[in-house]
Amino acid sequence: MFRFRKEGNALIIVLVLTVIIVPIGLIMMQRMRTVNHETRKIYNSFVLEHTARSGIELIINKLRFKNFSTGPHEASISESTRYIAYVDTTGIGLVGQKICHVFSRAESDEGNSLLMIATVEVYPRGDKSLVIPHSFYIIEKDLFIETFSARQAILNFKSLQNDAFVQQLRREARVEVKDYQQNLRDLESTVPLELQTYWSTTVIPEIITRKITSRN
Amino acid sequence: MRLFAISHRKAFTVVEVIVATVIATSLVGIIYNLVFWSFGTNRINEEYTESILEARKILIKIQKELRESRDLIFPSTITMNEITSTQAIVFKDRNGVLKIINYDKKNSQLKLYSIPIDDSGKMVISNGSFEYDLRGNFKHNESKYILGNNIEKVQFTYRKKHPRVLQFRIQIDKYNLVNSLRLLNV
DSSP, X not given: OOOOOSSOOHHHHHHHXXXXXXXXXXXXXXXXXXXXHHHHHHHHHHHHHHHHXXXXXXXXXXXXXXXXXXXXXXXXXXXXXXXXXXXXXXXXXXXXXXXXXXXXXXXXXXXXXXXXXXXXXXXXXXXXXXXXXXXXXXXXXXXXXXXXXXXXXXXXXXXXXXXXXXXXXXXXXXXXXXXXXXXXXXXXXTSOGGGHHHIIIIIHHHHHHHHHHSOO | OOXXXXXXXXXXXXXXXXXXXXXXXXXXXXXXXXXXXXXXXXXXXXXHHHHHHHHHHHHHHHHXXXXXXXXXXXXXXXXXSEEEESSEEEEEETTSOEEEEEEXXXXXXXXXXXXXXOXXXXXXXXXXXXXXXXXXXXXXXXXXXXXXXXXXXXXXXXXXXXXXXXXXXXXXXXXXXXEEEEOSOO
């Protein structure tokens, strides 16, 4: 045992200090590792969400060009993350409207996965489609979307949305271009100050051009 | 009287004291640095996490709004291949409501304004959003007025070339976060 002597105690002092200091250091390192781990976890979930969203965006873009291919659509977003996406076109919609459910599962090399389900409304518009997504679900469980029943999973469909949309188009179409332009000019003083310089030079001409050349 | 008598009692030697002092000082120095560095790293990590989470929330809000867009009006998509705005974005949503997402530099806030059109064709600007509820009622939602606080920078970049993507970047407490959205009906 260590006995305090009047000389040669330097070693004992160092040992005592070490015994106190080392655990403190270890506790701190542990805390830092926990914080780092949490940060990485949050970041990874963000990457996965972004990956799954990319899958959905891709499918939606395909739907826009009237490509209703069910999939699987697969792609790698980075070296370690990829998505696999399917489309279920059997959703029940109103007349002139198609409801599609898009499933996109993001996976990473670390074994994490995330499933995102989107419900979109598809309206035919010339050689393309007008696509309006109205719900996104994120499920952080590892589900096999290949066997997922779309109809049972999501029927959160807002049936009145279609009617509201058509009503709005009619309402806009009734307003004369001249009146519309004047209304927009009258708004100039009320829009945010930073935007006022662009309002009459850029924003109004853009809106009016669209009203004249296209559907609204 | 013996002023300078040499004591023969046993005690610490000068060498022992010096060695112990040097070791103790070094250890205290190392520990101080370790503590300082550890707290510093923790603080940075916490700041980063908080900022990124906050930025993410804001980006999701912007994304939600833009998903409903029917026409992107400002920055102009007609003239150039790549357009950037560090101030505002103006678009028309699926319900025909003109919407403005504007960066208020003075208050470091990102704000949403809506300009609906009524049956008589009248247009009035309001803070927040106008949207249809589940029963088909058109309602003013002022809770969406402030999309985010403590924002230092905002940037919207629109790329007209394929893939048609609107990229939005925000900076909170010197940390940047970028998100993007494929414009569906523009």
